[in-house]
Every structure is written in structure tokens, then in C-alpha cells.
Amino acid sequence: MVKVAAACVALAVSFLGAGQVVINEVGWGGTAASPYDEWIELYNPTDQPIDLSGWTLAWEGVAIPLGEEAGNTIRVVNSVIPAYGFLLLERGGDDTVVGREADVLYRGALANRGEVLQLIDPEGNVVSTANLGCVEGWWAGAKGASMERVAPEAPDGRFFWRTGQAGELLDAQGAPIRGTPGAPNLAYLVSPRVELVLPEGPLTGLVTWQWQAADPDTPESELVVGLYVSYDGGATLQPVAEGLPASGSYDWDTAGWEPGPVLLVVRAQDPDGFWGAAVQEVELAG
Ligand SMILES: [Ca+2]
Ligand SMILES: [Ca+2]
Known part of the structure; x- marks a missing residue:
């Protein structure tokens, strides 16, 4: 358990170093056309723009180089991810998603029992994960x-992923x-x-949270806000206060x-x- 906690802390740090490429969506369940169409x-x-040559997307038993046709990579159509843009990897062939050309084709399954995905830069740093913990x-x-x-800036944890809903792109059978x-x-x-504003430095005594939420x-007036603490990188949240308005402040007794x-x-x-969230890593002083 100690090992897991350490990994989660490392994750939180890398997430706060934002401005990095992230694993933004995982079609692990395939499509209606086929469970293999991940x-x-x-x-x-x-x-x-960021050139992903030398970067790798990996999970257990699978390594997908993003800039060369090696390992589990079948074809690289495009290894540069545009500014504020996307890179789409399709498993097996380009007809997994109709109407959007794949940037990378790969082989390798995402097990329904769960996998931990890691995006690794050329220096070997894990810059993003999916499903960690x-x-x-x-x-x-x-x-x-x-x-x-x-x-994109949300950490990897239970409360920061949602199940996709039917959109505009079609699968191999037109659904x-x-x-x-x-x-x-x-x-x-x-x-x-x-947005969340907190005092500087290690927090102790009475700590004032100030927040503001807005919705597209x-x-x-219809937004409901909750404040939480996570000791495991966002995998689980412990409530501080719930049922709060879209903006406000709250004095939290850290004792x-x-x-x-x-x-x-x-x-x-x-x-x-x-729902959306603002997240800050802080040191709670004793
Ligand atoms: Ca998406
Ligand atoms: Ca909304």
C-alpha cells in the first residue's frame, strides 16, 4: 500500500507540472461494431506543436512507439500533435473510427479487467497516466x-473521468x-x-478556500460545489464541505x-x- 501511495504522489506532481501532452480519452471498450475496435x-x-518521436504509449505487455513503426506500432501517419490538438491511435486498422483518419495504428488489447496506461517522453519520464490506482x-x-x-488538467482518478456518450463520429458499421x-x-x-485560490506555503490552522465555478x-445558480481532500492522488476524496454555491469561501480547520x-x-x-474540478497539491503541516 505504501508503494501505491508513493506512485500517486509522483502522479500529482507530474500533473501539476501541466503543459504536457495528456492521455485524454481511452476507448478501452471498443465500439458497438466490435469490442476489438479500441x-x-x-x-x-x-x-x-509537439513532435512525439521518441515518445511511447505503454501498458502491461504493450509498447507503442509514437514516432516509428516498431514494437506494437503498425503505422505512423503523423507523429506531431498540433497545438491544442489531438493525436488519435486506432487499434488494428483505420476503420475503427470512420471520418477521422488515425494518426497511429497499433496492435495490442486493453483488457476489460483494467490496464494502467503510461505516456513516456524520450527521457523516460511518465508525463501522463490513465487508470492509475x-x-x-x-x-x-x-x-x-x-x-x-x-x-486535460484533471488528475488521474475516479472522479476525473466520465463515460462517453454517442457523438458525431461513426464506427465501422455506421453507428x-x-x-x-x-x-x-x-x-x-x-x-x-x-478556480481555487489557497494561501501560500504549508497549510496549518484555519485555511481559507476561495473558489469560483462557471459553466459553458x-x-x-444551478451549480453545486463540494470541497475535498485526497491523500491518494485523487483516487478517493474525503469531504470537507458539500452543498456549497458556485463561488464563495470556506474556512477549513485543518486540525x-x-x-x-x-x-x-x-x-x-x-x-x-x-462536473469539473480544480485541484491543488499542498503540504498539510502538523
Ligand atoms: Ca475526445
Ligand atoms: Ca453544464
Whole structure:
């Protein structure tokens, strides 16, 4: 268990180093056409194109070089991910997603029992993960439906992925794919955005959280906010306060909370069940 906690802390640090390419969506459940028609989406949240030559996407028993046809990579059509753009990997062939050409074709299965995906840069740094810490299965998704990260900057954990819904792109048999391969995640387009302001430095005594949430398609008055602490990189959240308005402040008494590195999470939910979160890693002083 200690080992798992350490991995989660490392994850939180890499997430806060944002401005990196992220694993943004995982079509582990295939499509309605075929459970073998899996796909994976990467997103570049920076304002510069990034050449992924030398980068690898990997999970147990599978290594997909993103810039060369080796290992589990069948074909590289495009290894540069545009600024604020996507890279789409399709398994086996390019007809997994109709109407959007794959950037990389690969072989290798994502088991329904769960995998941990890692995106590794040329220096060997793990810059993004998907499904890390999930003990059984996947954080979200289903047979025929993807797992969408709620925002590129969201950490990897139970509360930061949503199951994809039928969109505009079609599968190999012409049915709408449940997910958004190569396009912005639905979960992101309709979910609240949240900002969190905290005092500087190690936190102790009474700590004031200040937050503000806004939503692309929901009035602020309908948003409900909760404040949480996570000791495991976002895999589980412990409530501080719930049922709060879209913006406000809260004085949190840290006495009784175990010291150490934690994530402080403000989560805002709309009436449709979509939610977004702001996350900060802080040190809780004793
Ligand atoms: Ca997407
Ligand atoms: Ca909304």
C-alpha cells in the first residue's frame, strides 16, 4: 500500500507540472461494431506543436512507439500533435473510427479487467497516466463507450473521468461512437470550470478556500460545489464541505487532518450530472 501511495504522489506532481501532452480519452471498450475496435486519444494543451518521436504509449505487455513503426506500432501517419490538438491511435486498422483518419495504428488489447496506461517522453519520464490506482476495471467507460478525462488538467482518478456518450463520429458499421475520438471531450465541453485560490506555503490552522465555478451551458445558480481532500492522488476524496454555491469561501480547520502532501479538490456539478474540478497539491503541516 505504501508503494501505491508513493506512485500517486509522483502522479500529482507530474500533473501539476501541466503543459504536457495528456492521455485524454481511452476507448478501452471498443465500439458497438466490435469490442476489438479500441482507440486512444492524446491531447496537447500547449500553444506549440509537439513532435512525439521518441515518445511511447505503454501498458502491461504493450509498447507503442509514437514516432516509428516498431514494437506494437503498425503505422505512423503523423507523429506531431498540433497545438491544442489531438493525436488519435486506432487499434488494428483505420476503420475503427470512420471520418477521422488515425494518426497511429497499433496492435495490442486493453483488457476489460483494467490496464494502467503510461505516456513516456524520450527521457523516460511518465508525463501522463490513465487508470492509475484503479483496483478493478476502469475509472469510467463501458463496452462500446470510452472513458473521457473531464479536463486535460484533471488528475488521474475516479472522479476525473466520465463515460462517453454517442457523438458525431461513426464506427465501422455506421453507428455513432460513444465518445469523441480526435475531438474535444463532451465531458469538457459541458462541464463546469473551477478556480481555487489557497494561501501560500504549508497549510496549518484555519485555511481559507476561495473558489469560483462557471459553466459553458448551465447558470451558476444551478451549480453545486463540494470541497475535498485526497491523500491518494485523487483516487478517493474525503469531504470537507458539500452543498456549497458556485463561488464563495470556506474556512477549513485543518486540525484532525493527517499532515503530509495532499490534493485539495473543489468539485462543481451541474444538474445534468456533469462536473469539473480544480485541484491543488499542498503540504498539510502538523
Ligand atoms: Ca475526445
Ligand atoms: Ca453544464
